[in-house]
Amino acid sequence: MRPTKVKLYCPNCGYSEDYTRLLSSCPSCGETYLDAVYELQSPLNWPAALRDRPPTMWRFHELLPIRDLSKIVSLGEGGTPLIKSQNFGAMLGLNHLYIKDERQGPTGSFKDRQAALAISSIREYDINELVVASTGNVAIAYSAYAARAGVELTAFTISSVPPEKMREVTLYGTELVKVTGTYDQAKQVARRFAESKGLPFDRGVKSIAAKESMKTIAFEIAEELGKIYGPTPSGRPWRTPDWYIQAVSGGLGPVGILKAFREMEQFGLSEGMPKLGNIQSSGCDPMVRAYKAGLEEAPPFINPETRIATVATDVPGIAYKILREALLTHGGVFESVSDEEAYEALKMVARLDGFSVEPATALAFAGLIKLVRDHIIHPDEIVVVNCTGHTFPVEKHILGGELVRDVDVTPAARREVPQEGLLSALEAVDQFVGRVLVIEDDLGAAQLMMRILRAHGVEDLLHAPNGEAGVRMVERYQPHLVVLDLMMPGMDGFGVLDYMRSHEDYRDIPVVVVTAKDLTNEERDRLSGQVQGLLQKGSFIDDATLQDLIDEKLS
Numbered sequence: 001m002r003p004t005k006v007k008l009y010c011p012n013c014g015y016s017e018d019y020t021r022l023l024s025s026c027p028s029c030g031e032t033y034l035d036a037v038y039e040l041q042s043p044l045n046w047p048a049a050l051r052d053r054p055p056t057m058w059r060f061h062e063l064l065p066i067r068d069l070s071k072i073v074s075l076g077e078g079g080t081p082l083i084k085s086q087n088f089g090a091m092l093g094l095n096h097l098y099i100k101d102e103r104q105g106p107t108g109s110f111k112d113r114q115a116a117l118a119i120s121s122i123r124e125y126d127i128n129e130l131v132v133a134s135t136g137n138v139a140i141a142y143s144a145y146a147a148r149a150g151v152e153l154t155a156f157t158i159s160s161v162p163p164e165k166m167r168e169v170t171l172y173g174t175e176l177v178k179v180t181g182t183y184d185q186a187k188q189v190a191r192r193f194a195e196s197k198g199l200p201f202d203r204g205v206k207s208i209a210a211k212e213s214m215k216t217i218a219f220e221i222a223e224e225l226g227k228i229y230g231p232t233p234s235g236r237p238w239r240t241p242d243w244y245i246q247a248v249s250g251g252l253g254p255v256g257i258l259k260a261f262r263e264m265e266q267f268g269l270s271e272g273m274p275k276l277g278n279i280q281s282s283g284c285d286p287m288v289r290a291y292k293a294g295l296e297e298a299p300p301f302i303n304p305e306t307r308i309a310t311v312a313t314d315v316p317g318i319a320y321k322i323l324r325e326a327l328l329t330h331g332g333v334f335e336s337v338s339d340e341e342a343y344e345a346l347k348m349v350a351r352l353d354g355f356s357v358e359p360a361t362a363l364a365f366a367g368l369i370k371l372v373r374d375h376i377i378h379p380d381e382i383v384v385v386n387c388t389g390h391t392f393p394v395e396k397h398i399l400g401g402e403l404v405r406d407v408d409v410t411p412a413a414r415r416e417v418p419q420e421g422l423l424s425a426l427e428a429v430d431q432f433v434g435r436v437l438v439i440e441d442d443l444g445a446a447q448l449m450m451r452i453l454r455a456h457g458v459e460d461l462l463h464a465p466n467g468e469a470g471v472r473m474v475e476r477y478q479p480h481l482v483v484l485d486l487m488m489p490g491m492d493g494f495g496v497l498d499y500m501r502s503h504e505d506y507r508d509i510p511v512v513v514v515t516a517k518d519l520t521n522e523e524r525d526r527l528s529g530q531v532q533g534l535l536q537k538g539s540f541i542d543d544a545t546l547q548d549l550i551d552e553k554l555s
């Protein structure tokens, strides 16, 4: 006997029945947002039982709305790795940053889980046709699973979806309709089409299968974190991260994640809820605006203007309400970042950690940068970023025109003194494309610094291993920026700085000072007005992490 019984539940009126048919509204009150709930018939025994199951999302089938496991349509979805970030996390000063690598799904995004359960679910009820509306990835994932299941799929999408993605959709044999308009308009066209043909229409966050599928991401995260950090103080085997960060469009992902953590708490698997970092593009951020304005419902976003089609949901539905309530109860944020910030972050995670992600995914990383910079996320918190999708074809506008850079070295831009912190100092660096000299006696620290500078597009990099060499290289190479370690044997950073400031030729070269210790007031006075930025070494990397990095390089 299955240890769980699945029920259909109406959160509006409390109506409930056994989950034996696909309903699109509550038979009692008409509510269209329904839930699956699970009644335990016998212990789940998950940590032990899961060990021997193949690493797909179906390991968690007891908490999924599927009865006949033989109807499952699978391409091996789920079971994606949780990868600890190396350099990106070090750059941000985060000691526990993990990337849930959903790019490794069969069609390269976390929509694979949704498609697998949705298509399996309609197969269980002998439905062979389906209509979906999509900003790209749902169409791709559903197409693959529909093809495998012999389901006839019609997908409606918006014209800003990159042509490469559209080609992939048609490759699977899906009927594709491109709607010129907003995503909400495309959804309406799709719904009318489905109604006129009497076909089932996938209802996104209102689809029970879609929402339930997303839970498997959270189960995997908690299970992995349990292995890394051990049981909770109260003896629960799995771990809830402090943060779950995701780029949000319709909000299906975080809604499913929340439900999963509630169930894990209910069934004794983990405890507590994560804070959600819901990141939207500032060109289409209806949820962020509504939340910041304290609204209970999110009004439509008029004239979306983002090049990131994947997250172009202009009319947020019920997901906003659910996420808002969760944020008010458990903490977390709605935040937006620009497309450009996302492209910058995209390049950083690629160059620093080796992840090629799609622009929508990069929104989450850009959001993370912002949250760290704003001190909302702390160095010792356990942070998981959902790396939602891969960028197989590099979209033109990411690299296009990139070889020509706008450089602004107006005096005003140079004089601005950034706050402490590697990121803000690097912001100043971003103003230059010139030559950067790193004067640092610790080779590992120098290498990491140069690596991060390189990720910021600095190509002309020099390294001096001590103060004396630093001075000689300043004279010989006239760098546009100096990154200077304060504590060095022989001539220290103060010495280098004094020398530079006393020579007319070098006086105006900006200097970012790096120091491993807190400065005395006297030292601060010596530096004041002399440097462009001050980095606390410990704020982006501690010695142990650094040693790990170096050891890894050598092994």
Ligand SMILES: *Cc1c(COP(=O)(O)O)cnc(C)c1O
Pocket: 109, 110, 111, 137, 138, 247, 248, 249, 250, 251, 252, 253, 254, 310, 311, 358, 360, 361, 388, 389, 390
């Ligand atoms: C669908 C999608 C999102 C947005 O997910 P929601 O949880 O539905 O808001 C973000 N990134 C990628 C790559 C996606 O495919």
Ligand SMILES: [Zn+2]
Pocket: 010, 011, 012, 013, 014, 015, 026, 027, 028, 029, 030, 031
């Ligand atoms: Zn009801």
